Amino acid sequence: MAQRADHNLMLHQNLLFRQSNTGEYQIVVPGAIVRPLVEETHRIYGHCGTYKTFKLLQQNHQFKNMYQTIKGIIKVCDLCQKAKISNLTARGTNVKPNPGKTKRNDIGRSHGALTEGTRRV
Numbered sequence: 065m066a067q068r069a070d071h072n073l074m075l076h077q078n079l080l081f082r083q084s085n086t087g088e089y090q091i092v093v094p095g096a097i098v099r100p101l102v103e104e105t106h107r108i109y110g111h112c113g114t115y116k117t118f119k120l121l122q123q124n125h126q127f128k129n130m131y132q133t134i135k136g137i138i139k140v141c142d143l144c145q146k147a148k149i150s151n152l153t154a155r156g157t158n159v160k161p162n163p164g165k166t167k168r169n170d171i172g173r174s175h176g177a178l179t180e181g182t183r184r185v
């Protein structure tokens with residue numbers, strides 16, 4: 065593990081900063097706080113997508129595999145997952161296959177399937 069001398073690094077109040085190509089110092093985010101940082105940014109900006117979160121963080125922060133890490137964290141966001149599910153449900157209710165053509169036997173069968181499914185969950 066050879067450490068390359070990096071003259072763009074600066075330690076300030078126990079935080080490591082690295083000078084970017086544009087000359088501005090960015091925080092080198094310690095691994096332990098990458099997740100909370102990404103989660104908070106994602107939440108504060110209204111559960112924005114991976115790209116926007118990445119762009120926001122990129123302005124002042126650096127960490128390893130930035131885009132992939134952000135993508136992985138947002139992918140498992142609770143609220144975004146639920147939003148996705150409700151979107152699918154809303155879309156599903158618009159689909160009305162053969163309205164008024166349902167036979168009594170069909171109702172009985174689908175009701176049974178629903179009860180069975182509920183019990184399993």
Ligand SMILES: [Zn+2]
Binds near residue numbers: 141
């Ligand atoms: Zn989210």
